[in-house]
Structure formats: C-alpha cells, structure tokens
Amino acid sequence: MNKISDNVKILSGNEACAHAALAVGVRFFAGYPITPSSEIAEVLANELPKYDGVFIQMEDELASIGAIIGASLTGVKAMTATSGPGFSLMQENIGFAIMAEIPCVIVNVMRGGPSTGLPTLPSQGDVMQARWGTHGDHQSIALAPFSVREVFEMTVRAFNLSEKYRTPVILLLDEIIGHVNEKVVFPSENEFEIINRPKPKDKDNYLPYDETVSDIPAMANFGTGYRYHVTGLAHDETGFPTNNGEKINQLLQRLERKIIKHTEDIVQVEEFHLSDAEIGIIAYGSAARSARHAVKLARELGLKAGMLRLKTIWPFAEKQIQDFSDKVKIWIVPELNMGQIAHEVEWAVRGKVNVVKYNKVNGEPINPHEILECIKENAHV
Amino acid sequence: MFEYDYYLRKSKMPLIWCPGCGDGIILKSLIRAVHKNGFTKDNVVMVSGIGCSSRLTGYVDFNTLHTTHGRAITYATGIKLAKPHLNVIVVTGDGDATSIGGNHYIHAARRNIDLTVLLFNNQIYGMTGGQVSPTTPSGKKATTAPYGSSENIFNISGLAIAAGAPFVARSTVANPVQMERYINKALQKKGFSVVEIMTPCPTTFGRRNKLGAGVDMLKWQKENSVSIKSAEKLSPLELDEKIVTGIFVDIEKPECRTEYQKVIDQLK
Numbered sequence: 007m008n009k010i011s012d013n014v015k016i017l018s019g020n021e022a023c024a025h026a027a028l029a030v031g032v033r034f035f036a037g038y039p040i041t042p043s044s045e046i047a048e049v050l051a052n053e054l055p056k057y058d059g060v061f062i063q064m065e066d067e068l069a070s071i072g073a074i075i076g077a078s079l080t081g082v083k084a085m086t087a088t089s090g091p092g093f094s095l096m097q098e099n100i101g102f103a104i105m106a107e108i109p110c111v112i113v114n115v116m117r118g119g120p121s122t123g124l125p126t127l128p129s130q131g132d133v134m135q136a137r138w139g140t141h142g143d144h145q146s147i148a149l150a151p152f153s154v155r156e157v158f159e160m161t162v163r164a165f166n167l168s169e170k171y172r173t174p175v176i177l178l179l180d181e182i183i184g185h186v187n188e189k190v191v192f193p194s195e196n197e198f199e200i201i202n203r204p205k206p207k208d209k210d211n212y213l214p215y216d217e218t219v220s221d222i223p224a225m226a227n228f229g230t231g232y233r234y235h236v237t238g239l240a241h242d243e244t245g246f247p248t249n250n251g252e253k254i255n256q257l258l259q260r261l262e263r264k265i266i267k268h269t270e271d272i273v274q275v276e277e278f279h280l281s282d283a284e285i286g287i288i289a290y291g292s293a294a295r296s297a298r299h300a301v302k303l304a305r306e307l308g309l310k311a312g313m314l315r316l317k318t319i320w321p322f323a324e325k326q327i328q329d330f331s332d333k334v335k336i337w338i339v340p341e342l343n344m345g346q347i348a349h350e351v352e353w354a355v356r357g358k359v360n361v362v363k364y365n366k367v368n369g370e371p372i373n374p375h376e377i378l379e380c381i382k383e384n385a386h387v
Numbered sequence: 388m389f390e391y392d393y394y395l396r397k398s399k400m401p402l403i404w405c406p407g408c409g410d411g412i413i414l415k416s417l418i419r420a421v422h423k424n425g426f427t428k429d430n431v432v433m434v435s436g437i438g439c440s441s442r443l444t445g446y447v448d449f450n451t452l453h454t455t456h457g458r459a460i461t462y463a464t465g466i467k468l469a470k471p472h473l474n475v476i477v478v479t480g481d482g483d484a485t486s487i488g489g490n491h492y493i494h495a496a497r498r499n500i501d502l503t504v505l506l507f508n509n510q511i512y513g514m515t516g517g518q519v520s521p522t523t524p525s526g527k528k529a530t531t532a533p534y535g536s537s538e539n540i541f542n543i544s545g546l547a548i549a550a551g552a553p554f555v556a557r558s559t560v561a562n563p564v565q566m567e568r569y570i571n572k573a574l575q576k577k578g579f580s581v582v583e584i585m586t587p588c589p590t591t592f593g594r595r596n597k598l599g600a601g602v603d604m605l606k607w608q609k610e611n612s613v614s615i616k617s618a619e620k621l622s623p624l625e626l627d628e629k630i631v632t633g634i635f636v637d638i639e640k641p642e643c644r645t646e647y648q649k650v651i652d653q654l655k
Contacts, residue, residue, distance in 0.1 A: 033469075034465065034468065034469050036464075036465060055647070055650050055651045055654050056654045058651060060468045060469060060647060062464070062468060064461065064464075064494075065490050065491065065494040066490060068457075068458060068461065068490075068491075069458070069461040069464070069490070069491055069494070070461075071461075072454065072455075072458040072460075072461025072462045072464070072465065072491075073461050073462070073464050073465030073468070074465060075454075075462055075465065076434070076452070076461070076462035076463060076464065076465025076466040076469070077465035077466065077468065077469035078465075079452065079462075079465075079466065080466055080469045080470040080473070082469045082470075084465070084469070098455055099455055099458065102454065102455050228432055228450040228452075228466065228470070228473070229429065229430060229432065229450060229470055229472075229473045230429070231429045232450075233428060233429065233448055233449055233450050233451075234450070234451075235444065235445060235451045235452075235453065236451070236452045236453065237445075237452075237453035238453065238454065238455055239453065246399060246445060247445070
C-alpha cells in the first residue's frame with residue numbers, strides 16, 4: 007500500500023477490501039489461503055490484533071466459515087475471503103447462516119473454474135454459485151465492485167446489508183479487481199454509514215425468531231443473558247426445531263420475503279450513457295471496466311451505446327433492466343463466463359429485446375475492442 | 388442447592404433418545420460437572436454437530452448452537468476466539484467428530500484452543516438408522532456393513548493425544564461417577580480437552596449385533612472396562628475386546644487464545 011496522503015492511498019482491491027473491513031468494524035477473520043484472495047487474509051493477519059480483533063488461519067474453508075458464524079453469534083462482525091474452490095466448500099454453512107440468520111460476509115475473489123481451473127487468472131464463473139450454491143430454496147445477496155474504490159465502498163455495504171437483513175452477504179471480486187492497484191480516497195469515519203443488527207430489549211420475553219414486529223427479528227448475542235437455541239433445522243419463533251408444516255412454511259416465506267420485499271433497497275445499478283442509448287450493455291465487475299471503455303469508443307464513432315452496470319448481482323436488477331428494455335434495441339452482455347447473467351437478462355426482458363452474449367473463458371480479460379466490435383456488428387441489425 | 392431442573396429446558400422433553408440409550412446418562416453427568424464448576428448459565432455456550440449426541444443442546448438452558456454435520460468444533464472455535472471469557476463445550480459423536488469432522492478435531496487439538504469436547508462414542512450412526520462408523524469394530528454389522536465391517540477403527544482418544552491435546556480421558560456410561568469426574572477435570576483444563584464416552588446404542592447397534600438390550604450393553608461395558616493401569620498388564624490380543632478407561636493425558640500447555648492475547652497486548 008502506497009500512501010499519498012493520510013487518506014489517499016494506492017492499493018489493490020484485495021487490500022482495499024481488508025481496510026474497509028477494519029473501517030466498518032470487522033474484528034474477526036477466519037480463512038484459508040487461496041489464490042487470488044490471500045492478500046485479504048494477509049492484511050488482516052497484520053492489522054486485526056492492533057484493533058483488539060482476532061485473525062485465524064483455519065484448517066480449511068469449511069472451518070473458516072464455521073468460525074465466522076460462531077464469532078458473529080457473539081456479536082462480533084466477522085468475515086472470510088476465498089476463491090472458487092474454497093467457495094464451493096463453504097456452501098453448506100452459508101446455508102446455515104441463511105437459515106439461522108447470522109450476519110457475515112464472504113468474499114469470493116473469482117478465478118477460472120471448474121475445479122482447480124485457473125488459480126491466477128480472472129473469471130466471473132461463480133455468479134450463479136453465489137445465487138444457488140447452497141441447497142434448498144433461499145434468497146441471496148451478492149455485490150460486484152468494478153474498481154478499487156468501489157471495493158472499499160461495497161465491503162462496507164456488504165456488512166451493512168448483512169447486519170440489516172441478518173443474512174450472509176457475498177462480495178464478488180475477480181482476479182482483476184482483487185489485484186489491480188488504484189487510488190482510493192479513504193472516507194473518514196463520519197463519511198459512511200454503519201448499520202448494526204437489530205437488538206432485542208426484553209430479556210424475559212425474548213423470541214429469537216419472532217416475526218410479529220418485523221421480518222428481521224432482533225438478534226441477541228451469545229453470552230449476554232439471552233439463552234436461546236440456534237439450529238439449522240427448520241424452527242419456529244422460539245428457535246427450536248419444529249415439524250409443524252405451518253411453522254416451517256412461515257419461516258421459509260419470511261426468509262424469502264425479508265430480501266424480496268427490500269429489493270429496492272438492496273439492488274443498485276449505475277447508468278453510463280444510457281439515457282439515449284440504442285445499444286445497451288449489461289456488465290459487472292472487471293468486464294464492466296472493458297465495457298465502459300468500449301462505450302466511449304463507440305460514442306466517438308457516433309454509435310449510441312450505453313451501459314447498465316450491475317453493482318448488485320443478487321437480487322437481480324430485473325426492474326431496472328425491464329425499464330431500459332423499452333428504450334434500447336439490443337442488450338449485449340459481456341461476461342468472463344459462458345453467459346450466466348445473460349440468461350438472467352433474457353429472462354428479465356421476456357423476449358422484448360434481443361440479448362447477445364459475449365463470453366470469454368480462457369483466462370484472458372475481455373478487451374474493450376472486442377466489445378466495440380460486438381457493438382458495431384449489432385449496431386445496424 | 389443442586390437441581391437438574393435449573394439447567395434443563397424441561398418443556399422440550401421427552402428426550403429424542405431411544406430407550407436404553409446412554410446419552411441421557413451423559414447429560415446428567417455433564418450437568419453435575421457444570422454445576423460443580425460453578426459456571427453461570429449465561430456464560431456457557433454449548434455447541435453440537437449432527438447426530439443423536441448433538442441433539443443434547445436442545446435440552447440444556449445455556450446459549451446453545453446446533454450446527455452442521457462435523458463442524459461443531461469450528462463454530463466453537465469462532466466463539467471462543469471472539470469471546471474467550473465464555474465456557475465453550477462441544478457435544479459431538481464418533482461420526483460427527485472423527486469421520487466428517489475429523490480434520491477439525493485434530494486441528495483443534497493441535498492448536499490447543501480452550502474447548503471441552505464430549506465425544507459420545509456409540510460406534511454407529513444412530514440417527515440415520517445404523518450405518519457403519521469409524522469406530523464400528525471390525526466384524527460388527529451395520530446397515531452399510533451387512534456382512535460385518537472390513538475396516539479398522541479409530542482410537543478416538545489416541546487421535547487427540549497424537550494431535551497434542553493436553554487433556555484426554557475415556558469413560559463409559561456404565562460408570563457415571565468416573566465420567567462426571569473426568570468431565571469436571573476437562574472443564575477445568577485451560578486448553579483443548581476431550582472426554583470420550585462409550586455409550587451403548589441398543590436400537591441400531593446392539594440389536595443388529597445381538598448384544599442384547601440397553602441394560603445388557605451396560606453390563607458388558609462394566610465387565611469389559613479396564614483401567615489404564617490394568618491394561619498395561621494385558622496383551623494387545625486380550626485388550627482387543629476391552630474398553631480402556633482413565634485419564635490418558637493431563638498436562639499444561641500454552642493455549643492459543645491466551646497466546647494470541649499476548650500478541651494483541653504487545654501491539655498496544
């Protein structure tokens with residue numbers, strides 16, 4: 007990390023993620039080394055003890071996610087960071103955190119897959135795993151920054167959403183975003199909002215999963231005098247397992263509702279030259295960097311191109327995409343995968359607009375000129 | 388005044404366990420040991436995995452956490468590291484801790500984190516209906532070893548000893564006084580402590596292997612338990628069918644959270 011002044015620094019996406027975590031109050035990190043995410047662990051190993059926090063390198067990713075869920079239950083903000091293979095190992099326990107409603111943040115610095123794949127090369131192949139990686143019906147929150155500055159902002163946001171909605175939040179970086187070095191202006195403490203989980207008030211009548219007041223029940227920290235039961239089994243408002251169909255349905259519907267009803271709060275997109283665009287691009291993460299440049303080049307050629315950048319991947323920006331589908335003639339979706347989000351876009355536009363995929367899975371980033379060619383090819387269709 | 392009820396969630400009873408199961412005997416010994424140690428209920432966190440043993444957490448009036456299969460020790464590690472003043476007890480079984488969760492078991496022992504692990508060894512997967520476990524003796528039958536197990540078993544206590552745990556003991560539900568004493572010592576130990584408790588499963592292990600009802604299996608435990616001292620005089624062949632009980636290790640060793648605190652304090 008190079009320091010320009012006290013609050014302006016040059017640092018990589020992974021470093022920015024670690025520093026943002028400290029700024030938002032993370033005091034526990036458990037992880038397992040994996041390329042290209044390890045710098046996040048390394049920075050936090052160095053910094054956390056200075057903040058009275060704890061860093062631990064666990065024996066594997068199953069253990070890492072278990073440890074952060076345990077730590078979070080005691081009221082400490084906790085996170086882990088990994089890449090594809092480790093993210094796969096974490097899935098069952100991500101489901102636990104969804105079911106038991108334990109806030110935590112999982113950073114996945116995506117690399118090429120499947121399997122060991124391409125450890126040092128970028129990919130966006132885990133966006134669907136971020137949505138459906140764990141078993142059973144569930145909602146998912148996943149964010150995808152496209153610059154180092156945005157890594158900082160979105161790490162803060164990931165924790166805020168996690169605490170606010172009591173659910174794990176997945177921060178999707180990729181190898182490019184994790185390793186690129188850029189200038190970041192560190193916001194001072196009062197310049198960003200910090201949201202903490204809803205707290206209970208009444209010790210005697212505490213129901214850990216009470217839904218009568220809010221879809222997001224108040225969460226008591228372990229060891230603070232509220233003795234309650236937490237389980238991954240289907241449970242009722244008391245926290246204890248139940249086989250009562252009505253109670254099970256109530257729980258699963260609430261878990262769904264607490265995210266779906268707040269889509270507007272969670273989903274963020276950025277428009278780039280989109281107001282008069284005829285050729286629309288939908289992109290996220292590192293592919294959006296190339297797409298942004300391609301839009302500029304296309305505009306220089308007089309082509310009306312624009313981009314809708316997904317800052318939130320899940321829940322999906324269905325409404326925003328539909329709104330612009332009345333204006334654009336085509337959507338081009340460049341991705342470092344075989345078209346995982348393009349399929350979602352196709353579903354969202356319901357056949358109203360043609361969706362063209364532009365995909366790359368050979369470990370190379372997408373060159374802006376490749377997207378420009380794609381824009382040109384589709385400009386006069 | 389000691390009362391079991393003070394520590395129990397009686398509204399959650401009857402217990403899920405079958406008639407003749409030893410797990411209820413462990414529950415009582417555990418409560419007596421917690422009481423003896425004078426732990427306040429608010430400061431006890433009991434963490435379990437998946438299986439018959441792990442349903443114990445639902446019945447005790449502590450901060451209780453019923454996690455995923457094999458991972459109880461990892462959740463407990465996070466809790467202890469984040470809030471070291473809490474008394475963190477893990478309740479797990481032979482399949483949970485040494486099959487699917489084996490890696491966490493040995494690493495927690497190596498790391499020496501201050502957790503107390505009660506490992507219910509019933510030599511079978513009871514909850515799922517009697518499948519072979521890493522401690523099902525070779526030759527014994529299970530639904531997934533219908534002709535008798537062809538494999539060797541884990542020595543669960545031996546595993547913890549080899550991995551460096553500073554307190555390791557084995558007892559049986561046939562000897563609840565001894566079991567309680569060992570749990571008591573394990574709770575006092577500053578470090579990773581394991582009490583392996585042999586507990587009969589008449590429903591899915593005993594019946595299939597013609598070992599009789601719960602009482603018969605308890606009698607067998609009683610007749611075939613030998614202390615470490617007596618075991619020294621027996622040959623490996625003679626020990627084959629015996630349960631060696633006693634405290635195998637009881638030493639002092641640097642505990643990882645305490646050591647980490649020194650790092651934090653140095654950086655201040």
